[in-house]
Amino acid sequence: MNKYEQLKLENQLCFPLYVCSKEIIRKYKPFLSKINLTYTQYLVMMVLWENDKINLKTLGEKLFLDSGTLTPVLIKLEQKGYVKRQKNKIDERNLIVEITKNGSLLKEQAKNIPKSLSQCIPISNEDAYNLYIILNKILKNINKEKDTSLID
Amino acid sequence: MNKYEQLKLENQLCFPLYVCSKEIIRKYKPFLSKINLTYTQYLVMMVLWENDKINLKTLGEKLFLDSGTLTPVLIKLEQKGYVKRQKNKIDERNLIVEITKNGSLLKEQAKNIPKSLSQCIPISNEDAYNLYIILNKILKNINKEKDTSLID
DNA sequence: AGTAATTAAATTGTGTACAATTTAATTAGA
């Protein structure tokens, strides 16, 4: 085994992760375009379907996205009439994102998307379960070094 | 279990895939910036470190990227002096991408990146192995429906 | 109270990603 073995594309772990992510998001497109959403917009709506109101910072922490990404996405969702954006009266640095009636109605139209998608992804139930567990384990720890740096 | 259960963010499989992919690519940045590459550029270079020459179409198939993405990436790599782009004399529709001497020298500087990265990702060897297997299984089959549609 | 430090969004600039279209070259078919 030569010293460059780990540089081969086929030995990468991140590469198939990156490709699977992109390819699965691509599979969402025909379903999401029916309700006029992109994948990122869909993620925001999923959060709002669970919590009517949320501030941008908290939303960003849930979705692992910053204001640089979310601000334009939220402006578009507002233009589509699915969310409302307003400053927090108590602390005007905070932006409160609130779902509208039309935004809530969209949930009904979206409810079968997860099942439709699962039929597009070639994976056994067992693999899907293991994948889910492993990925969430990674996510739980991926940015932990920030915490330890506070201790040092 | 209500009819919207599968719409919850925490029940998604694609979302943690998408986040892990992004977060791991972010971990690459400090290492890649030392050799003046982005992650996408690094993927191209990994292919070229294995094959000195490749045409754009084949490169795109390996990386799951199209000419719309690769053309500007290759132009940047050419400006950095790591690749050369030239038309195939036999069939001028084909673009041949060839690694330069400087591009080859970069391999030596990159050889420890995989190990550095693996130390940044909080995952056991067993989970990493299983993840690798599952993701590659998905990739192998993800765009197969194109083939079956040819049969129908 | 008044200034400094901190915080949260928005903005700016760079770099993908990809669908759709265009351009140019090659191949297939009448």
Next chain:
DNA sequence: TCTAATTAAATTGTACACAATTTAATTACT
């Protein structure tokens, strides 16, 4: 052989994604 169909890149337009900076509001400190 000449035209139609096909192929491969490049181009165009839209939408993230994120680092870095800016702006505005709040909090901490003297």
